[in-house]
Amino acid sequence: MDLTPLLSFLAVDLLLVCVPGADWAYVIAAGVRGRPVGRAVAGLVAGYALHTALAVAGLAVLVAGSPRLLTALTVAGAGYLLWLGWSVLRHPAAPRAADGGADGGADGGAGGFWRGAAISGLNPKGLLLYLSVLPQFLVTEGAHAPVAAQTALLGALHMACCAAVYLTVGVLARRLLAARPRAARAVTRTSGAAMLGIGALLLAQHAL
Template sequence: MDTGLLLSFLAVDLLLVCVPGADWAYVIAAGVRGRSVPRAVAGLVAGYALHTALAVAGLAVLVARSPRLLTVLTVAGAGYLLWLGWGVLRRPTVPREAEGAGEVGAGPRGFRRGAAISGLNPKGLLLYLSVLPQFLVTTGTHLPVAAQTAALGALHMAACAAVYLTVGALSRVLLAARPRAARAVTRTSGAAMLGIGALLLGERLF
């Protein structure tokens, strides 16, 4: 693929990734609560790997053409965010309390939660349906569309990994010795998940 095209996509993609949302809320909560940032981020990236695979297979277009299926996926994602956000608000653990097995982002559970959040995130689906196709070249002697889609999807996953690892690490470093601030940030993250989930439900059901 053309280097200039890749850089243009990366610039747009980074702007989108750097906009706080459900992914940010989850990785901040994970960073505040303990040694779980890499697992949490790996889960988020795995969710986008699923989006990439669907886009390469052409299934994302099928979802876009089926309003009912898109609504089901959106409601499922919103419901999961509401459940997770309520759990974070109910138990706003701070770093010194995060040694137990119940911390956000701990072990396989943290990976699965991250994958569910990004995998069910309509924002990710819309990225692959509306933004990524604009950077695909369908004429000339360029790579097949499926290969281009895979390359752009991999670039998006790399951008997510870099940004989210940084956000999680900064959360830990800046808040590790500040229990009150950590608790406030955790509650804010939970509230953000609730707000995003409610907004998604409102857009689809009302």
């Protein structure tokens, strides 16, 4: 595969991943609460793995061509973000121990992974990224790798970018706020408010 479209996609993708959104809000909340950041990030990446698989199989185009299915996906994702954001606002926890031993909640176990997977997997903006951004970097002319293989490669690159950025954000959130309970609560509330805002915006877009 030609490195030019690959490097171009990497530059655009890093820019998009570095823009704070629901993924950032979730991983920051996990870091501040002392929950396993790696597990939360693995869940987020798993959600994008689903999007990649759909794109490789051509199902993403089918979803995009079905307004009802896309609307249902949007409503489900928005509803989940609203519920999760409200839960964070109700319980803006102070920093916990880095090993997560004091945290007996669901996110201390497999719950953190599945919540992350639900956030990215149900996020219609992630699906639209694969539909509107990724195809621009596929090479369909000349002796190049099959489109499915190119899609899988670009999807894997996106997941790698997400893992690197979100792990950094989560670890920094934990280390910088570990000794600052008030600041940690403020950041957690901001993360919850961001989830609520994004969820409300998604619903508003489809209500208009």
